[in-house]
Amino acid sequence: MRAHTPRKSALDRLHELGGKPRIRTISTPQSDPSRVAITFDGVHDGARATRISIRARDLKQLSLVPGMVLDAETLEALKRAVRLDMAHRAALASLQRAPCSRRRLIERLSRRGAHDRAILETVCDELSAAGILNDEASARSAARAMVARRPAGKRLIEQKLRAKGIAPATAKAAAEEAVADRDPLTDATSLARKRLRTMSPDLERHVVVRRLSGVLARGGFDPDVCRRAIERAVGESIDDA
Missing domain, CATH: 1.10.10.10 (Winged helix-like DNA-binding domain superfamily/Winged helix DNA-binding domain)
Structure with missing residues (x-):
């Protein structure tokens, strides 16, 4: 051969x-x-x-x-x-x-x-x-796609863009633009309710709150937005949880 x-x-x-x-x-x-x-x-x-x-x-x-x-x-x-x-x-x-x-x-x-x-x-x-390689356009497109797939906070979008090699300033601008006409509380509440539906009804309240807090924090939402979204999702205040 x-x-x-x-x-x-x-x-x-x-x-x-x-x-x-x-x-x-x-x-x-x-x-x-x-x-x-x-x-x-x-x-x-x-x-x-x-x-x-x-x-x-x-x-x-x-x-x-x-x-x-x-x-x-x-x-x-x-x-x-x-x-x-x-x-x-x-x-x-x-x-x-x-x-x-x-x-x-x-x-x-x-x-x-x-x-x-x-x-x-x-x-x-x-x-x-030549406009073929455009970090700004690429960042904006990727940021919009992230938001369309799943509710996400500005911080998470920015982190993911930077992980893709986008410069910090460009990533920040694209993340801000992607969430400009979105309500972070509505998005966070939607994500919390979706996650809540997968949890066992037998879980203690403080466990539910802790898990939802982790989900929303990893989703890039600010602490205050996380707290208010969880309260909406569980239907009560979590100040004492």
């Missing part, structure tokens, strides 16, 4: 060229006009001319043309363009699978060590400028 040979990356193929490689052709794939394919003289794997792809915007900066022989400085610049292309495609694929914050995206793509941190920072700057 023939052993599987791992596919070589564009960087691997560039490293194999050595010396001063000469560009044979530059073309734009019909499937993706934002990228260009560059082939070099010589063979790769004994059969095909070495071929790599980079972004069209980087080609313009490098001023590459067919027939050009690359010196060491230009070759290093081309390798950087390849790294940018690889990171850019990886970032887009990751965001399509699961939108996230800038910090979380960099953490995801850095985890396997396949992408340099500085390259990822550059790609994230570009995606942010």
Whole structure:
């Protein structure tokens, strides 16, 4: 049985060229006009001319043309363009699978060590400028989704957003916006009543109050709101509980 040979990356193929490689052709794939394919003289794997792809915007900066022989400085610049292309495609694929914050995206793509941190920072700057990576919009969307799924206080929403890599100020603003037209007492009471229905009717009153207090506190509601919501849910004052 023939052993599987791992596919070589564009960087691997560039490293194999050595010396001063000469560009044979530059073309734009019909499937993706934002990228260009560059082939070099010589063979790769004994059969095909070495071929790599980079972004069209980087080609313009490098001023590459067919027939050009690359010196060491230009070759290093081309390798950087390849790294940018690889990171850019990886970032887009990751965001399509699961939108996230800038910090979380960099953490995801850095985890396997396949992408340099500085390259990822550059790609994230570009995606942010294009409006594709937007922490503010992502935070607002996530905050609204949290509130829609289950009643939650501002503190919990803010904590969850920060855990997703959202900056504190952005998380706070998104949390405040998500609960701006909601009544925290109504939400807390709804959550308390829902939890109360799952409790045994034989539980002592102080146990019920303690458990509901924990549920609402973990839900991000302020102490006063928790107390009043529990009183509404159980139908009596809990000052002596």
